[in-house]
Amino acid sequence: MQERLNIQERPDIQERLDIQEQPGVQEQLDTQERPDMQEQPELQKQQECSSGNVVLIGFMGTGKSSVGRRLAARLGFRYLDTDQEIERVTGMSIVEIFTHHGEARFRAEEHEMAKTLGALRGQVVATGGGIVLNPDNLTVLREQGLIIALTARPDVVWQRVAHRTHRPLINQSITVEEIAAMMERRMPYYQSADVTIDTSDKTVREIVDQLVDYLRRREAERGERWLICQTLAVEKGG
Template identity: 40%
Template sequence: MSYEKNIYLVGFMGAGKSTVGRALADKTGKIFKDLDDIIEERENKKIVDIFEEKGEEYFRRLESEVIEEVSKSKNYVVATGGGAIVNPTNFQKLKESGVLISLAASPEAIYERVKDSKDRPLLNVENPIEEIKRMMFERAYYYIKSDHIIETTDRSIEEIVEEILELI
């Protein structure tokens, strides 16, 4: 594949960023990076523990630092955190250094994909589907500014990867 810029997968948690990212990296020969994994490795803690112990603001600062570093590299497929592009500086860095692909899924599909995970600190609430809807609505403005939007509900990883390859 001759496309050297990074491919950034953005979208809500559970939309498929990490799963699609790994498959896309395999198909393109690019290196896969998951921002949350990088942060967990650096902090030697799970994201949920970082949120609990140091708060969301601290986590978002770490996320911005990692985006700064990754955006200086080439030939990556990067799964970002669900809220990473809400920060205008992060959005700009990602946009300038690659193509942004927003993965979207229905709130119900998101819930089904993440309901058994204990590592989703923003969903530790009484009504997670309503919280998913609220957060998706809040972030929609940012997700739609991506270069491309791909629906992942009821689609195979292979179908999604092929669509991304056709778009770029």
């Protein structure tokens, strides 16, 4: 049974968050791979200022995409979802990739996306639940990123996702027990996160509030830059 803690800290792993400044890489990605960013100077400022990315991992239906979108808005960061980005670059839906090209192709696309997004900064990245299956993905995402794991009880996940049709690994006849078994197999991968939040009995807003508090604490205790970037941007006149 998942421990019902609000925020479960992993101080042993947090030290890995020595964000390395890589202006060369940043510049290259900003101007070449994501030209759309050039048109948004405010976002660029946030990226330059921030300590890195906030990366959400966790099982399907734990709320990574919902929380990620709202958290990005609160931080003034760009929101990127690996699934959405894969759909954008391939021109196919996730279901189409699985159906016509197989899961291995999807995992290959996911790996490329992890490398691309992992090199950016100042993004909230919501990942797909299976991204952790390739340990190299977590390694690259951790290079510039704080890793946040979202969890939820199997019955809660079932309620949130069983009726939806856009996840190839979840069909409408899936049982709570099957979800529990899949979750159990993946749990060790999610446990390497810097911090874990059980979302089962919380609203998206409450989860975002907790994450914002957590990031504020890191700013105060470690001198990292997350929320402060917005203040600095305002002080500098936008």
